[in-house]
Each structure stands twice: as structure tokens, then as C-alpha cells.
Amino acid sequence: MSTTTNEIIEKLKSITLLEAAELVSQIEETFGVDASASVGVGFMPAAGGAGTEAQEAVEEKTSFDVILEDIASDKRIAVLKVVRNLTSLGLKEAKEFTTSLPKAVKESVSKEEAEQAKTQLEEAGAKVKIQ
Known part of the structure; x- marks a missing residue:
């Protein structure tokens, strides 16, 4: 390269x-262009099966991001507390963090950790997704 x-x-x-x-x-x-467009029928992976390896890597995703999408206005304080527990943010930083959503609360974490964080945030009243 x-x-x-x-x-x-x-x-x-x-x-x-x-x-x-x-x-x-x-x-x-x-x-x-459309990045989600499927590849035509005539596509042949490179010698050595590089296309297959890339496809397997996508299927075996091991790190996930927890994205905070929205917070109900009456649940903002409860969610703020959970965000502070999940991150190392102070009160001011956590408040600023929750004002411009969507944002990643956790990045590149295990599936279990992502699920736990999602559960905590949803119980507090937030809308969350895992990518």
C-alpha cells in the first residue's frame, strides 16, 4: 500500500x-454509490478466499457499541446516573453527553457487557441500541 x-x-x-x-x-x-448494494453475480473472490475471510469476520463480531439514542424527558436524571456509572464522566460532562444524542456510551465492548449496559439504560428510561 x-x-x-x-x-x-x-x-x-x-x-x-x-x-x-x-x-x-x-x-x-x-x-x-450505495455501500449496502449487493455485489453482482459475476463477482469472484480473490485467490486465497479473502472474500470468505471478510465475511466470516463480520459473522464473528466480538466487539459492540452501546448507542444511547433518546431519553424520555421525565427519565433524564435516572439515565444520567446510569451514564455516569457506565463511564468515567463527571456530572457536567454526563449532562453535556446526554444533550446531543445519539452517542456511543460504550465502544468496543463484549456482547455481555453491551447487553448489561443496554439493560441498565433501558430500565432507567433510555432508548438504546447495540451495534
């Missing part, structure tokens, strides 16, 4: 999942 390609890859490794989703949307708009 060229140094430019390596630089881009390194920058992509440092962005959040939400930033990556926004990037995909911008690429789709700029180049008039």
Missing part, C-alpha cells in the same frame, strides 16, 4: 462508529 493509503487507514482506525457511518454517507453522496 502507498503511504497515502496507510495514512487514511490509520485515521480511519481512530474514528468512532458514528463518525464512520457519517463518512460512509458522505462517500455515497459524493460518488453516487
